Amino acid sequence: MKSTTKEAGVAAPGKPFLMRIGIGLFGLGMIAVLAVFIMFAAGLENLPVWLSLAAGVITPLGLLLGLIALVIEARAKN
Template structure:
């Protein structure tokens, strides 16, 4: 006999689109942060501006989108 729980029914559809975008942006931002640290540790002083902007903007933007998606999902459950 097959029984389903509430948790299994909620987790089945997958993550919302906004959460996926947030995770992707956060991951890209963290790669940019890692690249900046590696380049700085290698002795490079004139780092590309676009890389520094990506590290400083994309990472918190992805985190913010992920948090917004969590709040929307929590409110939808209530």
């Protein structure tokens, strides 16, 4: 029985999969935001559209996924 308990403890990850995706997307979005700010501060005026879209879409999407994962986790505990 002790081996079963250890296996269950190892198999259970620390954070849900949705939370990990949210954190990753938010991190990528923040890197895109920093890149846009740095490029704008360097004097570039015509920034790539994909970079601006990544900064404007990926960051809030990651935040939303993280919040949804928190709500799901909190409801599962109750």
